[in-house]
Amino acid sequence: MLKISGINASYGKIQVLKNVSLEVEEGSIVTILGANGAGKTTTMKSISGLLKPNSGKIEFLGEDVTGLRPDQLLRKGVALVPEGRQILAGMTVLENLEMGAYHRKDHDIASDLNKMMERFPILKEREKQLGGTLSGGQQQMLAIARAIMSKPKLLLLDEPSMGLAPLVVADIFKIIKEINESGTTVLLVEQNARQALKVSHSGYVLETGKIVAEGKSDELLNDSRIIEAYLGRKSS
Amino acid sequence: MLIEQLINGLTLGSIYAIVALGFTLVFGVLGIINMAHGEIFMFGAFIGVMITSTLNAPLWVAFAGAIIITAIMGYMLERFALRPLRHKQGVSHLAPLISTIGVSILLENLSHHLFGAGNHPFRASFAEISFQIGSITVYLVQIVIFVISIVLMITLSFWLGKTKAGKALRATAENLETASLLGVDTKRTITMTVIIASAMGGIAGILVGMAFNSVTPQMGLSMGLKGLAIIILGGMGSVRGAMAGGLILGLAETFIVVYGDSGYRDAIAFLAIIIILLIRPQGLFGQKIST
Numbered sequence: 001m002l003k004i005s006g007i008n009a010s011y012g013k014i015q016v017l018k019n020v021s022l023e024v025e026e027g028s029i030v031t032i033l034g035a036n037g038a039g040k041t042t043t044m045k046s047i048s049g050l051l052k053p054n055s056g057k058i059e060f061l062g063e064d065v066t067g068l069r070p071d072q073l074l075r076k077g078v079a080l081v082p083e084g085r086q087i088l089a090g091m092t093v094l095e096n097l098e099m100g101a102y103h104r105k106d107h108d109i110a111s112d113l114n115k116m117m118e119r120f121p122i123l124k125e126r127e128k129q130l131g132g133t134l135s136g137g138q139q140q141m142l143a144i145a146r147a148i149m150s151k152p153k154l155l156l157l158d159e160p161s162m163g164l165a166p167l168v169v170a171d172i173f174k175i176i177k178e179i180n181e182s183g184t185t186v187l188l189v190e191q192n193a194r195q196a197l198k199v200s201h202s203g204y205v206l207e208t209g210k211i212v213a214e215g216k217s218d219e220l221l222n223d224s225r226i227i228e229a230y231l232g233r234k235s236s
Numbered sequence: 237m238l239i240e241q242l243i244n245g246l247t248l249g250s251i252y253a254i255v256a257l258g259f260t261l262v263f264g265v266l267g268i269i270n271m272a273h274g275e276i277f278m279f280g281a282f283i284g285v286m287i288t289s290t291l292n293a294p295l296w297v298a299f300a301g302a303i304i305i306t307a308i309m310g311y312m313l314e315r316f317a318l319r320p321l322r323h324k325q326g327v328s329h330l331a332p333l334i335s336t337i338g339v340s341i342l343l344e345n346l347s348h349h350l351f352g353a354g355n356h357p358f359r360a361s362f363a364e365i366s367f368q369i370g371s372i373t374v375y376l377v378q379i380v381i382f383v384i385s386i387v388l389m390i391t392l393s394f395w396l397g398k399t400k401a402g403k404a405l406r407a408t409a410e411n412l413e414t415a416s417l418l419g420v421d422t423k424r425t426i427t428m429t430v431i432i433a434s435a436m437g438g439i440a441g442i443l444v445g446m447a448f449n450s451v452t453p454q455m456g457l458s459m460g461l462k463g464l465a466i467i468i469l470g471g472m473g474s475v476r477g478a479m480a481g482g483l484i485l486g487l488a489e490t491f492i493v494v495y496g497d498s499g500y501r502d503a504i505a506f507l508a509i510i511i512i513l514l515i516r517p518q519g520l521f522g523q524k525i526s527t
């Protein structure tokens with residue numbers, strides 16, 4: 001579904017991504033692991049159109065989409081839940097969700113909004129509150145719900161569990177699984193490596209802008225190098 | 237007497253509010269003060285003078301003409317003075333501000349050429365019509381100005397609060413990247429915002445021309461500085477702040493002229509800023525475009 005071939009990306013003169021290639025198969029959950037500063041967010045920015053790669057190619061559903069703007073990619077079915085959630089703090093919860101459906105022209109928006117409120121009762125409860133007044137976990141739910149309102153084919157999630165309490169993290173991973181089971185392909189960036197690999201089908205490891213390992217999730221979970229660097233002992 | 241002054245103050249304040257809204261909208265989406273806004277406002281006033289006095293056309297034609305021309309000026313400003321500087325590596329973040337200062341100088345000089353340096357009267361056909369309610373005299377011009385301003389403010393608030401395009405503008409003002417991730421064509425939204433803000437400036441130009449029966453090439457600068465003062469007072473990028481700040485300044489100026497010394501009239505705006513900022517540095521209404 002998504003195929004990235006040899007992209008290089010940089011901020012000004014500082015090159016961050018070096019010849020990154022990866023593939024996401026339709027219907028799967030794929031995880032990108034990597035330490036802080038490895039280039040995970042930069043990868044997500046490149047895929048979603050926030051950052052134009054200097055070279056390389058990004059294909060989505062067989063079509064070359066390299067260099068398209070985020071709003072153009074959203075129309076093709078690529079939605080990003082950015083790092084730090086990026087809730088519209090000055091707009092209400094309902095308005096945030098409506099903005100998720102901004103590009104849609106069909107007539108199911110109202111019923112989809114209702115379904116979303118049923119799925120996330122806390123959002124219904126806080127419907128009229130400003131997005132900025134929600135807790136971190138609630139904001140993450142809102143960010144994910146907002147992205148789903150756009151009916152994406154591919155959902156990109158950049159560290160959705162960052163800064164959340166363990167119980168909430170478990171909830172988020174459950175939601176990710178559900179989203180995938182309902183037919184949406186997911187590309188996930190996580191530092192919570194063990195939990196991420198458990199829900200995903202395959203994974204990539206990024207180190208200082210390069211892919212250094214890739215494979216099926218269960219292989220990565222048992223790879224001694226990965227265990228050492230990203231999974232630690234039996235901690236999580 | 238008091239009520240008459242109150243009416244004068246509200247009339248003036250409602251015009252100030254419209255001017256300040258133009259500043260606040262552009263500041264909201266672009267994060268810069270549009271220093272050319274005052275001159276676009278002045279052009280609106282001159283177009284009004286041309287249409288009503290030179291062409292002898294009715295007032296609504298003047299409004300339509302001013303709206304169209306200032307909207308086009310807004311488009312040109314964004315297209316040729318602002319957009320080329322955006323997202324360019326190595327361009328200082330002050331560049332767009334300086335660029336609008338350049339445009340303002342250009343427009344002021346252009347207006348000297350086109351309209352001459354002098355003072356042009358603005359005769360509304362109903363300028364002399366007034367009503368007597370008890371001891372109070374209210375001019376029809378004042379009512380027209382106040383009603384147009386209020387309708388404009390209500391329409392803008394409704395548009396920002398309830399329509400899809402208005403929400404997209406607010407999202408863009410809050411976070412450009414997030415808005416674009418949600419499917420908003422932010423380039424188009426920015427262009428539309430500068431156009432709307434400029435057209436509002438054009439409308440305000442005619443209102444000021446009617447209120448003071450005078451239009452000059454310098455009026456852009458002084459109104460621009462007041463608009464700036466108001467959005468600092470109300471909170472940069474705040475729509476409610478611009479409205480409230482405009483009314484406060486209009487009332488304050490009117491009362492200082494009546495009960496104080498008219499020489500201080502233009503100092504009021506800046507005195508008010510200093511006082512407010514000492515007490516509330518974020519302005520009366522905090523930040524960002526909200527309704």
Ligand SMILES: Nc1ncnc2c1ncn2[C@@H]1O[C@H](COP(=O)(O)OP(=O)(O)O)[C@@H](O)[C@H]1O
Pocket residue numbers: 011014016034035036037038039040041042043
């Ligand atoms: N806007 C930016 N400007 C300059 N350098 C950046 C910017 N964003 C990230 N970087 C640098 O790029 C590298 C990769 O960052 P990032 O992709 O955010 O990593 P990760 O998401 O894996 O933590 C880091 O060294 C970071 O300092």
Ligand SMILES: [Mg+2]
Pocket residue numbers: 040041042083159
């Ligand atoms: Mg990151």
